[in-house]
Amino acid sequence: xxxxxxxxxxxxxxxxRIGGGASRQLPDVLSGLGLSRPFLITDRFLWxxxxxxxxxxxxANAGVATRVYADTVPDPxxxxxxxxxxxxxxxxxxxxxxxxxxxxIDTAKMVAVLAVHGGPVSRYKVPHDQVQPGLPILAIPxxxxxxxxxxxxxxxxxxxTDEKMLCAGSAYLPIAALVDYELTLSKPRRLxxxxxxxxxxxxxxxxxxxxxxxxxxxxxxxxxxxxxxxLRIVCSDPADRRAREAMMLGATQAGMAFSNASVALxxxxxxxxxxxxxxxxxxxxxxxxxxxTAFSAPAAPARYAECARAMGLAEAAERDGVAVARLVxxxxxxNADLDVPTPRTFGxxxxxxxxxxxxxxxxxxxxxxxxxxxxxxxxxxxxxxYMKAWDG
Amino acid sequence: MPTSSLxxxxxxRIGGGASGEVPEVLKQLGxxxxxxxxGKHVHGSGLVQPLLDRLGSSGIAARISTETVPDPxxxxxxxxxDFLREGDHDCLIAFGGGSVLDTAKIAxxxxxxxxxxxxxxxxxxxDEPGLPVIAIPxxxxxxxxxxxxxxxxxxxTDEKMLFMGLGFLPVAALVDHELTVSKPPRLxxxxxxxxxxxxxxxxxxxxxxAFTRGQALMALRAIGPNLRAAxxDPANAAAREAMMLGATYAGLAFSNSSVALxxxxxxxxxxxxxxxxxxxxxxxxxxxTEYSAPAAPALYADCARAMGLAAEAEDDAVAVTRLLxxxxxxNADLEVPSPKxxxxxxxxxxxxxVPMAERALASGTPGVNPRVPNVEEIVAIYRRxxxx
Numbered sequence: 134x135x136x137x138x139x140x141x142x143x144x145x146x147x148x149x150r151i152g153g154g155a156s157r158q159l160p161d162v163l164s165g166l167g168l169s170r171p172f173l174i175t176d177r178f179l180w181x182x183x184x185x186x187x188x189x190x191x192x193a194n195a196g197v198a199t200r201v202y203a204d205t206v207p208d209p210x211x212x213x214x215x216x217x218x219x220x221x222x223x224x225x226x227x228x229x230x231x232x233x234x235x236x237x238i239d240t241a242k243m244v245a246v247l248a249v250h251g252g253p254v255s256r257y258k259v260p261h262d263q264v265q266p267g268l269p270i271l272a273i274p275x276x277x278x279x280x281x282x283x284x285x286x287x288x289x290x291x292x293x294t295d296e297k298m299l300c301a302g303s304a305y306l307p308i309a310a311l312v313d314y315e316l317t318l319s320k321p322r323r324l325x326x327x328x329x330x331x332x333x334x335x336x337x338x339x340x341x342x343x344x345x346x347x348x349x350x351x352x353x354x355x356x357x358x359x360x361x362x363x364l365r366i367v368c369s370d371p372a373d374r375r376a377r378e379a380m381m382l383g384a385t386q387a388g389m390a391f392s393n394a395s396v397a398l399x400x401x402x403x404x405x406x407x408x409x410x411x412x413x414x415x416x417x418x419x420x421x422x423x424x425x426t427a428f429s430a431p432a433a434p435a436r437y438a439e440c441a442r443a444m445g446l447a448e449a450a451e452r453d454g455v456a457v458a459r460l461v462x463x464x465x466x467x468n469a470d471l472d473v474p475t476p477r478t479f480g481x482x483x484x485x486x487x488x489x490x491x492x493x494x495x496x497x498x499x500x501x502x503x504x505x506x507x508x509x510x511x512x513x514x515x516x517x518x519y520m521k522a523w524d525g
Numbered sequence: 526m527p528t529s530s531l532x533x534x535x536x537x538r539i540g541g542g543a544s545g546e547v548p549e550v551l552k553q554l555g556x557x558x559x560x561x562x563x564g565k566h567v568h569g570s571g572l573v574q575p576l577l578d579r580l581g582s583s584g585i586a587a588r589i590s591t592e593t594v595p596d597p598x599x600x601x602x603x604x605x606x607d608f609l610r611e612g613d614h615d616c617l618i619a620f621g622g623g624s625v626l627d628t629a630k631i632a633x634x635x636x637x638x639x640x641x642x643x644x645x646x647x648x649x650x651x652d653e654p655g656l657p658v659i660a661i662p663x664x665x666x667x668x669x670x671x672x673x674x675x676x677x678x679x680x681x682t683d684e685k686m687l688f689m690g691l692g693f694l695p696v697a698a699l700v701d702h703e704l705t706v707s708k709p710p711r712l713x714x715x716x717x718x719x720x721x722x723x724x725x726x727x728x729x730x731x732x733x734x735a736f737t738r739g740q741a742l743m744a745l746r747a748i749g750p751n752l753r754a755a756x757x758d759p760a761n762a763a764a765r766e767a768m769m770l771g772a773t774y775a776g777l778a779f780s781n782s783s784v785a786l787x788x789x790x791x792x793x794x795x796x797x798x799x800x801x802x803x804x805x806x807x808x809x810x811x812x813x814t815e816y817s818a819p820a821a822p823a824l825y826a827d828c829a830r831a832m833g834l835a836a837e838a839e840d841d842a843v844a845v846t847r848l849l850x851x852x853x854x855x856n857a858d859l860e861v862p863s864p865k866x867x868x869x870x871x872x873x874x875x876x877x878x879v880p881m882a883e884r885a886l887a888s889g890t891p892g893v894n895p896r897v898p899n900v901e902e903i904v905a906i907y908r909r910x911x912x913x
Contacts, residue, residue, distance in 0.1 A: 139540060139542070140538045140539060140540035140541070140542055140543035140699075140701070141538065141539045142536075142538055143536070143537035143538065144535060144536060144537075145533035145534065145535060145537065146535075147533060147534075147535050147691075147694075148530075148531070149530075149531040149532070149533065150528055150529070150530055150531070151528065151529050151531065151734065151735075151736055152528035152529050152734065153527065153528065154527065155528040158528060158530075165652055165691070303535075303536075303553065306535070308535075313528075346539065346540070347539070347747075347770050348537070348539055348770070351739075351743035351746075351774070352739075355742075355743070359735075378735070379735075382735050382736065385736075386736075386739065448837075449836070449837070
């Protein structure tokens, strides 16, 4: 265990309900927190075909009326968030519930802050640190992926510039997270793969981050142990409850890891791909993960070797070099097995890709995440990495 | 697995110097009028003044009370409630070992909710909020800084009362191993063994869940290789840091699952014969583990592996044997006395056996142990530990 240099600032949700059926405890959690006027934010699919209506009925039976916003979109923009805020302001609310994948929860987080402190959204972009709390946030994830339910981050896209803005601060950390793997049983294969790879990326990046600390290290290793043996299973056998449960636990642990350390170069470079070409977040991470890992590992072989061991790829006694080589191989194999496309096979226009590379590298650097990477990448090196990933 | 209900302090600052960040943490929480509860010993150690200076330079004046006692009593809690009532406070900083932290947590709740301390004892689940507590532990042991439990004794009846619920969970914990460097070896041993007991018991508890098991393994990995080092070389900063982290992880683990048979039996022993909580746990840990392990060998083997006593590939049986040997060796190396060597009179011990066993069973805690004993079995465990 490394001696930490400065105290680590760990933030945790006060309440974490975890396990099959946890989401059904929403009325109990609300009343325990003394909250009675929730505004629930979700998306159209979860409202019409998912668990959202049943949950709202369950709260109603407990005597709590909920207003619902079911129009969140993937990769929410400033305009989407403002639209949601306008709906919230039509009545009085004492909390916000985000139900869904990363996008509804991220929308809920930003709306909760805007409801108390006002806009414009752009002023909340890092390096701004939003300490003053907004409305209390409750998060109910329906994917095993983003970990957003336990993080102090939200990502909102600037629709004008196609920039994914990272916003950080304790105000975005939910007061309660209800982590119910049963909500993930119906996830389609592509979503299971993308979100699962996102969680794996969170765990690895948190562990190798320059902001890692003993607490985040412990959580990251637990996350990798939970995710690695189960990611392929949830993709091949969606109904495997044990694997779903492990993935959900791992995604939450990974969220607690990176929220209290950071992400790094993969995320820094991945956000611009998502913003410009509308590639789902987990997928753009996965496209980069093997290449960025191969690039970064020489700067911190012992750390990457520990990741390999936690993932069951190497024995404790095997040398770091062996373990790191297995890790890079496994990340490539995972992409192949889970049919992760390259940017090219995803259908991105080659000339647009090349034209935007300098801009993407700049946006990556500006987000601050690459500065946490164990190996510093210049803008040129990032462009090289983007080109390596292009064809897989 | 059914739903598990976990709770954490929102803010945890961990690392050397973390206690110096108390002004920032107060600001983050929006508090400005703290009371500070500590112990005479801690106060005398010179650790408190730097904290008051930090607060002062941020323009915060804290009223301070040192009216605490080891193994908190309801009288000490009442004194703290009175102290809080005399001031105008928006939070309570608890600075000390488990006794100070537990006293503060209970007093903050009684101060805010009113009534008598006794009204809130278990089995009542107290989820109502108390005055917010910022906990700064000076020992690596109880995990009270991150737990929703506290204990206090009724000094008149020697009854040890358990308090539980979100109302006893601090809002922030500042976990600073530099505060533990001056701990004497006896305290290092007792509190460290307490933390080890928390980690093992929460891992094997029938109330454990996948999340708390992870926390418990983190604790065992930190404590296993560092307890002797912290005991033998008090200035070993790496060992102190690992022990402090391990104690906090163990607190997160048991607060969100439970303790088990060691604690059930230990509470009776420490209340009746006035020995420290960590010490009475340690006296019982090897014997209780030996009794319990056959019911859950795989779980105890995981503990052994996390402590570095067995390789992943080794059999559960081998790992469990090593665990038992290590727990005995730890007690020998850390000079943990048996009840007999501690000076408990044999006749009093013998006549207390059945009442202690009955009270232990009545506490309900043995029911979460992987192997649930009856009165006769508990008496046999106490007797085996008598001169172990």
